[in-house]
Amino acid sequence: MDIKKYIASGILEDYALNLLSEEDRYAVEQNLAKYPEIKAELEAIQEALGTFVQAHGVPVSDKLSSDILHHIDQLEKAETQVENEINNHPIRTWVAVLLILALIFLVYLIFRNQRLDRNLVFAETQLVEQQNQFGTLRDSIDILLLQLEAVREKCEDVVLLKGTAKAPKSIAFINYDVINQKTFLELIDFPIPPAGKQYQLWAYVDNDPIKIGGFDLNSPSDTIIEMLHVEKVNGFIITLEEDAGIEQPTQSEMYAFGRNKKLE
């Protein structure tokens, strides 16, 4: 930048006389900060204008000077007094007490809110877990119902076996298909047998028990099992027996029983 040319342009005089636009003033101020020669030149211009102002001054009397300073002094005293009155007013104490109480209450509310938030998160977690469990259970039931439907489609005759006092919640269905000569056993909610024992399904023909198969429920596929088909069955029972099996059912170990109502 050619500083001499910039100074000779007259822009600094225009700046001092406030003849520049905002944009031009800003540009001059940037150069003032950058170049000490430009700043010195502006100061010289302002000094000359200051002299011009002084030359056109009107003397201030001692009384006027004294009145102005006295007036400012009075204003300062009045402001200080008002400030002190505000600071020492009893209402300030009450306001302070109320603010402290409000603050304590606010802190209590924040803590309470945090505790409720924690409880809510815990409850939500539990709900999600229960929903998942319910979903799993529901899926299992759906699978079972599908399996049951499939079997029922094939068989016309179904014998219901109700759980005895040993397994009151247990139910079994015998899909007794006399046309195709097929027997399927469907188990619902039977307890897992203890080690060394297994369930036996018995068919009664003319009041004589015939052993038609054993199962131990150790795998999910055991819930619907194809058994030996026997004709003219009056009823079925399920007992819990030794692994080796026996030829007669142990009546005291009966878990479920049901009659074939078609033959009654």
Add this chain to the structure above:
Amino acid sequence: MEDSAIIELLKKEPKKAVAEILAKYGSALLGVIQRIVGSREVAEDVLQDTFVKIWKNAASYHSEKGSLLNWLMSIARNTALDLVRTKKYQKGKQAQPLDKALFNTMQLSEEMYITDVGLLKAVDQLDRKTREIIYLLYLQGCTQIEVSKTLDLPLGTVKTRARQGIRQLRVLLKK
């Protein structure tokens, strides 16, 4: 007291700074105000209001934004112009237009209350028209257009003569 010392005082002890400003620049500010409001009595009231504003706004002055005198003059000018623009004042002056009022007060610019003979000689050597231009622009805060209308001069001439006037003044003050 130097301006730099007054500026320091403005930040720490505004009331003391006001006393220093009154002693150093009081007459200059009263001159500016009186030529805007026209009456000595009113000008003294406006000067008091001006110094109250200086005292209250002491913390807002920053030297980067211009010289101390510039800042003081802008407060004095604005306080005087605010009064001149009020309906009450206009009524008292029979609704005299502002540019007319400025022109009339120009007559007062002929008066100078300088005790320094060297300074008097320097300013007196400026030609009357140039003195009027600088006076209206700098002391009364008129715009270039207002000066052009008041003195019936082309806009460009106002600016050129103002620049030349300042340069001439600097040369005269150096002598």
